[in-house]
Amino acid sequence: MVAEKGTISINTENIFPIIKKFLYSDHEIFLRELVSNAVDATQKLKKLASMGEFNGELGDLTVKVSVDKEAKTITISDKGIGMSAEEIKKYINQIAFSGAKEFLEKYKDTQDTNQIIGQFGLGFYSAFMVAQNVEIITKSFRDEPAARWICDGSTEFEITEAEKADRGTDIILHIAPDSEEFLENFRINQILEKYAKFLPVEIEFDGKVINNPNPIWTKSPAELTEEDYKNFYKELYPFSEEPLFWIHLNVDYPFNLTGVLYFPKIKKDFQLNREKVQLYSRQVFITDDVKDVVPEFLQMLHGVIDSPDIPLNVSRSYLQADSNVKKINSHITKKVADKLQELFRQDRKGFEEKWESVGIFVKYGIISDDKFYDRAKEFTLLKNVDSQYFTLDEYREKVQANQHDKDDKAVFLYANDANQQDAFITSAKKRGYDVLIMDSPLDAHFINAIESKLEKVTFKRVDSDSIEKLIDKGLAMESVLNDEEKKQVEELFKEVAGANTVQLESLPTDEMPVTIIQPEFMRRWKDMSRISGQNDMFGMMPMGNNVVINTNHALIDKLLKTTDADAQKQLAKQLYDLALLAQGMLSGSDLTRFVERTVAAL
Numbered sequence: 001m002v003a004e005k006g007t008i009s010i011n012t013e014n015i016f017p018i019i020k021k022f023l024y025s026d027h028e029i030f031l032r033e034l035v036s037n038a039v040d041a042t043q044k045l046k047k048l049a050s051m052g053e054f055n056g057e058l059g060d061l062t063v064k065v066s067v068d069k070e071a072k073t074i075t076i077s078d079k080g081i082g083m084s085a086e087e088i089k090k091y092i093n094q095i096a097f098s099g100a101k102e103f104l105e106k107y108k109d110t111q112d113t114n115q116i117i118g119q120f121g122l123g124f125y126s127a128f129m130v131a132q133n134v135e136i137i138t139k140s141f142r143d144e145p146a147a148r149w150i151c152d153g154s155t156e157f158e159i160t161e162a163e164k165a166d167r168g169t170d171i172i173l174h175i176a177p178d179s180e181e182f183l184e185n186f187r188i189n190q191i192l193e194k195y196a197k198f199l200p201v202e203i204e205f206d207g208k209v210i211n212n213p214n215p216i217w218t219k220s221p222a223e224l225t226e227e228d229y230k231n232f233y234k235e236l237y238p239f240s241e242e243p244l245f246w247i248h249l250n251v252d253y254p255f256n257l258t259g260v261l262y263f264p265k266i267k268k269d270f271q272l273n274r275e276k277v278q279l280y281s282r283q284v285f286i287t288d289d290v291k292d293v294v295p296e297f298l299q300m301l302h303g304v305i306d307s308p309d310i311p312l313n314v315s316r317s318y319l320q321a322d323s324n325v326k327k328i329n330s331h332i333t334k335k336v337a338d339k340l341q342e343l344f345r346q347d348r349k350g351f352e353e354k355w356e357s358v359g360i361f362v363k364y365g366i367i368s369d370d371k372f373y374d375r376a377k378e379f380t381l382l383k384n385v386d387s388q389y390f391t392l393d394e395y396r397e398k399v400q401a402n403q404h405d406k407d408d409k410a411v412f413l414y415a416n417d418a419n420q421q422d423a424f425i426t427s428a429k430k431r432g433y434d435v436l437i438m439d440s441p442l443d444a445h446f447i448n449a450i451e452s453k454l455e456k457v458t459f460k461r462v463d464s465d466s467i468e469k470l471i472d473k474g475l476a477m478e479s480v481l482n483d484e485e486k487k488q489v490e491e492l493f494k495e496v497a498g499a500n501t502v503q504l505e506s507l508p509t510d511e512m513p514v515t516i517i518q519p520e521f522m523r524r525w526k527d528m529s530r531i532s533g534q535n536d537m538f539g540m541m542p543m544g545n546n547v548v549i550n551t552n553h554a555l556i557d558k559l560l561k562t563t564d565a566d567a568q569k570q571l572a573k574q575l576y577d578l579a580l581l582a583q584g585m586l587s588g589s590d591l592t593r594f595v596e597r598t599v600a601a602l
């Protein structure tokens with residue numbers, strides 16, 4: 001057979017219903033598209049006026065949206081450039097021939113063409129997702145007769161001359177029975193609030209202008225006061241507390257990006273917040289799902305970014321990972337690092353006061369982004385149980401002399417619950433050790449990340465070992481017990497300690513007779529997998545505690561000298577329960593029996 005070449009033909013009648021139904025997943029965006037077109041037409045007119053190509057009266061340029069429940073119509077009216085019958089044929093009848101693109105092409109060398117939104121030439125057809133008939137009544141700014149176009153969503157249309165005195169376009173949607181929800185005022189209001197809140201031309205609905213056409217991100221930082229930023233934050237998130245500080249983004253090259261990012265106050269038990277960074281493209285709301293554009297660790301920030309250079313797919317509902325998106329992402333990271341560094345250098349005290357919230361971002365950033373760590377190591381703070389703050393370098397300096405182990409590692413001690421671990425903190429302080437407080441949910445991961453970056457530093461929770469071994473200086477104490485006695489003590493405690501491991505140690509006589517410790521390695525991995533929501537190997541393993549017996553304590557001596565077996569067992573049990581009690585680990589019937597026994601013994 002001879003090879004044959006050809007062109008696949010697409011039958012428009014088949015493709016049209018597909019465009020209508022599946023182009024946009026969310027039907028409500030028809031209003032975004034039509035209002036954007038009205039705004040585009042208005043901006044084009046303003047542009048032509050500024051270039052002297054339109055010399056008439058601009059007049060009131062407000063775009064009006066109205067609903068007629070009786071007639072089952074929604075009308076979007078603008079006073080923009082309008083269309084002649086010829087232009088309707090060209091721009092509306094030919095799907096995917098975008099007039100916006102042609103306009104941009106023609107005026108690309110002049111300023112401000114950025115203000116025009118359309119790029120695909122498909123938005124108009126989203127009207128058919130909710131309307132059975134769509135009518136256009138329009139009059140061009142040029143002196144041409146008004147035209148009326150009507151289409152029922154098939155590939156047939158009708159175009160006639162129309163009566164329309166003033167310039168501009170009315171798009172009238174005759175709403176289909178299955179879309180009557182859009183005839184409710186509150187629904188239209190909700191959609192406009194979401195997508196049109198910051199469109200650059202005034203939009204009126206129900207007698208009210210619903211938008212702020214000049215949001216602060218479109219202005220230069222020099223024009224703005226602190227109040228302006230705070231007020232804008234309130235406009236975005238009426239129910240949120242005041243932000244801590246903000247960053248104004250303003251980039252022209254190599255991509256265009258404006259925006260204001262706010263650092264919110266974050267509570268310690270930070271839940272994923274409802275308020276999110278909103279992404280706009282030329283002041284049209286696109287999404288608040290900014291993954292890819294904003295680095296993950298900054299997705300808890302609030303505010304707005306606006307970039308015409310973020311590639312949107314036709315439905316504008318998701319973003320594509322391209323090099324611009326990557327560049328924007330690293331630009332935002334850099335700006336945030338710069339701002340934090342500036343705050344730290346200019347006002348250390350103020351920075352410390354904000355650390356509880358800011359620290360969450362910094363820690364998250366360090367965990368997830370190596371490059372961020374390089375910038376952040378200067379202003380990453382550690383807080384000790386006495387509420388003093390240190391940078392990483394300052395802290396190493398502070399503990400250098402006293403907290404070195406035999407392997408020449410600096411041991412950074414920490415508690416994650418100062419109340420529960422009070423006995424251990426006290427014991428560490430008695431030795432002149434400093435104890436950090438690490439009580440944020442990210443700390444298990446943060447500690448791990450920092451440990452791998454700082455050389456010769458190891459983190460240990462105060463209750464992860466006996467005090468002698470917590471910072472093992474290689475100076476073992478002599479035990480006062482002989483091997484036989486040790487074995488006897490071990491047996492006695494094994495009987496009361498259940499599944500826990502019994503560990504005998506020679507500790508100073510003023511340390512507790514029995515303590516319960518949770519070895520660092522296992523505990524930390526368990527914490528990490530719990531926070532990551534993984535039930536991996538570590539998460540599933542039961543947490544075995546170690547029971548440390550201080551063989552040098554007077555009560556252990558007393559235990560050995562108790563000849564009555566029951567009394568001996570009782571004493572061992574009491575010592576073990578006391579250790580549990582000291583750490584808040586004694587509860588339920590064990591606690592009740594402990595109290596009863598103690599009362600009986602008094």
Ligand SMILES: Nc1ncnc2c1ncn2[C@@H]1O[C@H](COP(=O)(O)OP(=O)(O)OP(=O)(O)O)[C@@H](O)[C@H]1O
Binds near residue numbers: 033
């Ligand atoms: N209200 C209007 N006034 C004047 N011209 C309009 C109006 N609405 C649409 N048009 C013309 O019809 C064209 C097609 O509109 P459509 O919404 O389908 O595509 P677009 O806005 O160019 O691109 P996008 O797919 O991104 O929305 C526009 O480019 C414009 O030339």
